Amino acid sequence: MIVVNDHSELGTLIRAERKRQKLTQEQLAALSGVGVRFVRELEHGKESCRIGLAFxxxxxxxxSVEVNSRGGEA
Incomplete structure (x- = not known):
């Protein structure tokens, strides 16, 4: 399990997985139904990215995403 604590770490995770799957940003954008600019901004950890598009x-x-509260329970 990988723990992501902020938008920058999320962007790094998404970029690494895209590259592991040998997809370009353009291909990922087309498959996801988002714009290339959004993928670029997401991978660079832009804070104002829309969560629905990120999902x-x-x-x-x-x-997949697992959300845990500070107390340890989801």
């Missing part, structure tokens, strides 16, 4: 990109890459 679409993660779903396309097969990245």
């Amino acid at each position: 679409a990109v993660m779903q396309t890459l097969g990245i």
